[in-house]
Amino acid sequence: MTETDIRPTGSPDLSFPQDRTCPYQPPKVYADGRGQGPLSRVELFDGRPAWMVTGHAEGRALLADPRLSSDWGHPVFPVVVQRTEDRGGLAFPLIGVDDPEHARQRRMLIPSFGVKRMAAMRPLIQDLVDRLLDDMLEKGPTADLVSAFALPVPSMAICELLGVPYGDHDFFEERSRDFVGAATSAEADAAFAALYGYLHGLVAKKQAEPGDGLLDELIARQLEEGALDHNEVVMIALVLLVAGHETTVNAIALGALTLLEHPEQLEALRNDPGLISGTVEELLRFTSVSDYMVRMAKEDIEVGGETIKAGDAVVVSISLMNRDAKAYEDPDTFDVRRNARHHVGFGHGIHQCLGQNLARAEIEIALGTLVTRIPGLRLAVPVDEVPIKAGHDAQGPVELPVTW
Amino acid sequence: MRITIDRDRCIGSGQCVMTAPGVFTQDDDAVVALLPGQEDGAGDPRVRDVPMACPVQAVTISGE
Ligand code: HEM
Ligand code: HEM
Ligand code: SF4
Numbered sequence: 001m002t003e004t005d006i007r008p009t010g011s012p013d014l015s016f017p018q019d020r021t022c023p024y025q026p027p028k029v030y031a032d033g034r035g036q037g038p039l040s041r042v043e044l045f046d047g048r049p050a051w052m053v054t055g056h057a058e059g060r061a062l063l064a065d066p067r068l069s070s071d072w073g074h075p076v077f078p079v080v081v082q083r084t085e086d087r088g089g090l091a092f093p094l095i096g097v098d099d100p101e102h103a104r105q106r107r108m109l110i111p112s113f114g115v116k117r118m119a120a121m122r123p124l125i126q127d128l129v130d131r132l133l134d135d136m137l138e139k140g141p142t143a144d145l146v147s148a149f150a151l152p153v154p155s156m157a158i159c160e161l162l163g164v165p166y167g168d169h170d171f172f173e174e175r176s177r178d179f180v181g182a183a184t185s186a187e188a189d190a191a192f193a194a195l196y197g198y199l200h201g202l203v204a205k206k207q208a209e210p211g212d213g214l215l216d217e218l219i220a221r222q223l224e225e226g227a228l229d230h231n232e233v234v235m236i237a238l239v240l241l242v243a244g245h246e247t248t249v250n251a252i253a254l255g256a257l258t259l260l261e262h263p264e265q266l267e268a269l270r271n272d273p274g275l276i277s278g279t280v281e282e283l284l285r286f287t288s289v290s291d292y293m294v295r296m297a298k299e300d301i302e303v304g305g306e307t308i309k310a311g312d313a314v315v316v317s318i319s320l321m322n323r324d325a326k327a328y329e330d331p332d333t334f335d336v337r338r339n340a341r342h343h344v345g346f347g348h349g350i351h352q353c354l355g356q357n358l359a360r361a362e363i364e365i366a367l368g369t370l371v372t373r374i375p376g377l378r379l380a381v382p383v384d385e386v387p388i389k390a391g392h393d394a395q396g397p398v399e400l401p402v403t404w
Numbered sequence: 405m406r407i408t409i410d411r412d413r414c415i416g417s418g419q420c421v422m423t424a425p426g427v428f429t430q431d432d433d434a435v436v437a438l439l440p441g442q443e444d445g446a447g448d449p450r451v452r453d454v455p456m457a458c459p460v461q462a463v464t465i466s467g468e
Contacts, residue, residue, distance in 0.1 A: 064461065103415075107433075110416030114434030118418075341423075342456060350415055352459040357418050 016042035016052060016315055017080065017292060023388045023397060024258050024287045025332075026319035030054070038304035042315065044080055050313035051306075056324035056344070058304045059316050063349035068295045068314060070351055072096030078313035080294050093236045095243065095351060102350060105236065108221050109354060112161065112214040118357040121157070125365045128156055133373050142380055145400040146253045151177070153366050154248035157358065158241060163213015164202065172198065176241055195241070199234045214240075244355045247289055250389070250396025251359065252366045255283045257386065257397055258334060259371065260379055265336050269371060276368040279336040280360055283367075284345030286334045288319035289395050293347060318344050319395075376404040405445040406466045407454075409436050413462040423457045424450045436462060 018027035030052070038055025053059045062068055071077060072092050093105050111117070132152055136143050143149070155173045164172050175198065178191035203215060207228065210216045215237060222228045259266040259279075269275050295314040300307055308314060321344050323331040328340070346353035353359065370377065379386070380401035387398040407427070414436045420428035427442045445451040445465070454463045 064459070106415055110434040111432065112434075114416060114430050115418040115421045116430065117434070341453065348459050350460055352415065352417050354416075 014040075014042045014052075016044060016050060019390055020291075020388060020395060023386065023395065024254060024261075024334075026288070026291070026317070026323060030317065030320055039306050039308075044078060044313060046079060048078060048313055050078060050315050051308055052320075053303075053314060053316045054320035054324070055304060056321045056327035056342075059321040059344065060342075060348050062295075062301070062303060062314070063293075063316060063344070063347065063351075065301060065349075066099065067297060067299045067301050069098050069298045070096060070102075070295060071098050074296060076311070077296050078294055078315075080292075080315065093232060093239055094354065095239060099350060105232075106350070106354065108218060109214075109236070112217060113354055113357060115357060118361055121161070121358065122361055122365065124160060125153070125157055125361055126369070129153060129365050129369045133369060137374070140404060142401065142403045145256055145402045146249065146397060147399070149366070149370070150249045150253035150256070150400070153252060153362055154245050154359075157248075157362055158244045161214050161358065162237060162240065163206070163211050163215050165211075168198075168202075176245055179242065192238075195238060196234060199237045200230070203230060203233050203237075240355070243353075244358070246394045248355075248359050248362055250289045250394045251283070251287070251363050253400050254287045254289060254396040255280075255363060255367050256370060256377075256402075257379075257383075257400060258283060258287055259367070260377065260402075261383060262334050265334060266371060269336055270375065273368060273372065275336050276364050277360075278338075278340070280364050280367070281340040281343065282334065282336050282338055283363070285322045285328070285340040285343035287395065288322050288345055290345070290347070291319045291395050292317050293351075318347070374404045377402055378404065405451070405468060407438060407443060407445055407451065408464045408466070409438060410462040410464075411435050411437075413460045415460055415462075417459050419457040419459065420454045420463055423454050424448050427451055428454065428463075 014030075018030065020027050038053065038058035040052050040054065042050050042052045044050050053062055073096065094102060094109075097105070132149050136148050152173075155176065156169070159169055159172055172195075175191050175195045179188055179195060203219065206216050207219055210220065215233065218233055218236065219228060222233065259269070269279050293316045295316060297308045297310050297312045297314060299310050322328075325331050327342065328338070346356040346359075380403040386400060389396055389398060416430065416434040418430065420436055421430060426448055427439060427446050429437050429439050431437045452465065455461070455465055
């Protein structure tokens with residue numbers, strides 16, 4: 001990265017990320033840059049210039065390019081959110097490492113997320129969703145859809161998948177809620193320490209008395225390969241917990257909000273439940289709950305008529321790639337009948353979401369059941385009064401007051 | 405049509421199975437595999453979309 005490079009495209013003054021104003025639309029200021037080509041210039045909070053990739057084809061090519069690194073441990077890896085500036089030298093498995101380290105870790109985990117395994121989780125998720133809705137209907141006719149519904153679904157699903165003993169659910173859920181919902185980094189650190197300690201003990205317990213969850217399989221696989229790396233197993237569990245939690249909560253809550261704001265689409269879905277899987281893909285495209293991904297170039301890369309130089313920071317805008325008119329007709333229209341294929345809501349390349357098929361099952365069952373069981377569901381406050389997350393978080397409502 | 409899969413590249417995303425479930429499957433390790441007898445694509449037009457759907461270019465198609 002050299003300060004003297006002059007790159008004429010875009011507005012280097014635009015600071016990234018910006019907050020959304022409408023919960024399901026990309027911030028308007030980014031959209032203004034859409035006409036300028038597949039790449040533009042932005043500035044990170046610490047003043048570092050970055051490329052913002054907004055073209056669908058160019059972004060996919062870049063995400064599949066091994067010259068673009070995800071090595072969070074690199075001393076000058078770009079920092080987008082101030083609270084993550086000090087990562088304390090912790091190694092982040094999967095999401096924060098490049099191949100070949102990444103491939104080794106991913107290979108150990110994919111059996112637990114395979115298509116067949118996820119199909120087997122469906123009845124469990126359905127049962128959970130039914131119970132949550134029974135509860136909500138009994139207490140109704142108002143609720144906060146986030147805390148009563150969107151939050152417990154992924155939280156319980158991930159406990160189930162990891163093999164967290166049932167008796168520990170409450171502790172585990174509370175700490176993970178504190179962790180992802182923390183207002184300050186001190187609060188997040190405290191919750192992180194509690195979770196780390198808990199998982200550390202759990203791994204030791206499972207080593208002595210194996211069960212049949214993901215953690216048990218991971219321990220078995222590592223022992224098969226040689227030695228158990230206790231810290232790695234704990235860190236993988238933490239990454240799964242964080243990555244699988246907040247994103248899915250928001251996908252369910254923002255999905256419900258988007259449907260409620262498009263009544264004719266909601267009606268179409270209610271009349272034809274077969275539309276649910278297409279609806280979920282379109283929601284993933286349209287809402288882009290994970291708004292962006294961060295990378296650093298390891299070598300010079302030519303793309304879209306520009307040269308990304310070695311060392312440059314790159315933010316890949318999921319929300320704008322998903323709204324690229326070259327890839328989707330009427331990209332700003334929410335249409336449950338469209339084919340939203342090749343959306344990048346789960347990313348692209350070797351880091352494409354490990355939990356995507358679990359997330360699909362959760363969102364599909366949660367929203368499909370919600371709209372059929374509570375046909376009169378509506379917002380309890382005007383939509384512009386729904387509080388939403390800041391631009392650097394997973395996108396979605398903080399709370400979603402509903403009535404029926 | 406001939407389908408070639410690169411099992412070393414595969415990251416187990418399941419996009420191929422989702423796109424053309426009559427042709428692609430995952431083995432016990434959740435790595436891509438072709439269903440027996442379907443290696444020629446079984447006349448399923450959705451197979452054409454799989455190379456683009458795969459996040460890591462582990463699937464290629466040659467011939468008509
Ligand atoms: C794929 C997505 C993500 C992964 C794999 C991930 C992983 C992690 C891990 C393992 C930590 C703990 C290490 C540490 O404390 O330094 C961490 C820190 C943290 N993450 Fe994430 N994260 C993801 C997305 C998010 C999102 C969407 C949010 C926002 C709601 C978030 C909020 C936090 C917070 C608050 C901390 C506390 C750390 C600090 O204060 O520095 N993370 N992340
Ligand atoms: C709607 C819900 C979800 C969304 C929108 C989402 C989004 C994403 C995105 C965009 C990435 C790529 C990050 C990058 O390339 O830098 C990612 C990676 C990842 N996600 Fe998800 N995710 C969701 C649910 C889940 C669930 C349920 C789990 C696990 C239980 C999970 C676990 C992971 C992991 C482990 C990675 C890193 C994979 C790797 O580096 O190989 N996610 N996710
Ligand atoms: S789409 Fe590609 S990465 Fe995903 S399971 Fe199929 S071959 Fe593997």
